Amino acid sequence: MGMVHAWNGRKFQIMNSDNQTGQSAAVALEPLRREIDAIDEQLVNLLAERRQRVQKVIALKQAKNLPVYHPSREEDLISKRREQASLAGLDPDHVEELFRSVLRQSRVKQTAQIIRTGVRAGAKVLVVGGAGKMGGYFSRWFAQSGYQVRILEVDDWPNAAALCRDIDLAFISVPIPQTPAIIQRLAPFLPPQCVLADITSIKQAPVDAMLASHPGPVLGLHPLFGPMTSNMDKQIVMAVPGRDPAASQWLVDQFSSWGSIVEVLSAVEHDEIMSIVQALRHFATFAFGQFLYRRQINMARTLDFSSPIYRLELGMVGRFFAQDAPLYASIISATPERRAILKDFIASVADNRELLEEGNTEKFVHEFKSVAAWFGPFCDQSIRESTFLIEKLVERF
């Protein structure tokens, strides 16, 4: 018994190196461990029973076309369990966390089964760029939900007229720089009542192009997730209304039915927010990873000696570089406004050169405190959320 740690390469016994104490304790612990095992077995049995009931709920919801996510039912369920936990001397936060996890799991299962019945199953959907990563992702979701999916790729323009015949939706998923030109090229083939929608991560130029070239319903979309997202549960989709929202309501409903949360805003506000939420953030991550690469930092070694939060931060950088290079390059430099903000950012970073001179700590502390004061209450929330995640990370890895 006793924990063994490496100390300068040699192995040392840490704590309780007395083997006899260890063995007698193990004997004494044995019956308790058997009892705990029995309880754990019952826990899993109950989870399996719960799963059966949830299956029945799914069948019912499916028959009645009810939504998967039912916020007030979930909150009610959680409060009951929190109360019971408190009375039983358990930590209610921890019990809540366990039940949130169970509920999410059942929501994911429900979504996976319910998607097969699309909001407008049978409708014809043309995915332009359907062989790309995002295009392929949504083609699969549409197809699984019972839509008739057609794909228009670079080589298919000679067949454009046939591909567009009688379609209910043209869904544009092509690289940002080509979006307006492809919309113009496609528009003449579209039935007038067909919904024209795009999923580009900027919205002003594409929505303008769609409104200018198609007289029918227009909807700008921007799903805030990538093709690596295994399901759309609670993922955000930004929607910019173009023309005739009632005619494209079914598409919004389809995203809701896939589990997404649809948020509506104007193209201008979308692009302004995204220049920060996407461009600045991605550029900062890019520059960080680029520097690690340029200096050929031994990452494995840094991870050996890293706190969970460093691991998490480096993980975000790794995640970024696992994405599609052209997509991210175009997100970062999509518009002149965006490029101007990033140049300002570069200048702002460089401003700190003098803070790094020896003995300038005071100025640095002053700047730090100004930013901290401005972040204000958001800091508390950040700490709560990130502490929760760090604990998850510690638990798992």
Next chain:
Amino acid sequence: MGMVHAWNGRKFQIMNSDNQTGQSAAVALEPLRREIDAIDEQLVNLLAERRQRVQKVIALKQAKNLPVYHPSREEDLISKRREQASLAGLDPDHVEELFRSVLRQSRVKQTAQIIRTGVRAGAKVLVVGGAGKMGGYFSRWFAQSGYQVRILEVDDWPNAAALCRDIDLAFISVPIPQTPAIIQRLAPFLPPQCVLADITSIKQAPVDAMLASHPGPVLGLHPLFGPMTSNMDKQIVMAVPGRDPAASQWLVDQFSSWGSIVEVLSAVEHDEIMSIVQALRHFATFAFGQFLYRRQINMARTLDFSSPIYRLELGMVGRFFAQDAPLYASIISATPERRAILKDFIASVADNRELLEEGNTEKFVHEFKSVAAWFGPFCDQSIRESTFLIEKLVERF
């Protein structure tokens, strides 16, 4: 029934706007929901029973001075539950996740109760800087573990001789720039056999100063966590042996007993790794938050439209600015080598100015791919870990 979403400020019913279908479905769901509630109640009862058994295990371990964390027992328990889950048609990964959470919770409780019996309870510990955040944190942990804790603060130097009398450990927790000078000032008062240890986040200068001024046992420590960490479970502490490791083994054991993982390395390697793991990372975070502040970005609004990953990243920035400004200023600019690396980083970021010129996407893509190739297999791991965390974030918030 039916989900309600905002569409341009007006409320629309999404899916199942037919109220009658909704009501009849609710009636049909009712008995199933009651059954699920009953199962959930039993789950919480079992968790409470489990907790009672764990209490008994704690009492036994405490009596026998056994370690809290028992990796092979945990892995064994997890495999049994995974197997049972698979047989019952449940997702074994999800069941593993639930049990890891339950195990962690019980480990935290165990640690909280066991710390009261210190590895060398009764020993006299002088915490220099014990009124500071980190100093106060460790003073509490030592005191709770039965040590006799004394504190030496700025005003206490006239009593230094009395405070140092018969101490077993002098534990230095003062700002980085003052560390060597304070060590020199303290050393003449120390009993020769007393352990001298510091927790500064650089190691070469402090360990050199300790070796030069104290003839007895010397140990450099660097806990990779801050005073906001509620417990030390699996948190990393770097240890740089100075002199006579056998004499300070009990201190290493004490950290293990508090739940920390102690990693041993040389002062040179420590400082090299930390210039990246701490200084570069903190500086990059600082520069990012500083820019948001300078541009007065409406953060609340960006959060309304943010993906879980953005929320997480911004949360890390918020967390950073909630920390102690002088501590982070000194971590960032602790040594000339560190400052040189950060200046290189600034230059590297600025190098990207030309990548942001219009039409330079190709060059950007090329650079992106070089970095991505170098990140290599680490990307996969990052995606697994961060996907797991994003799911947690979606679940909770």
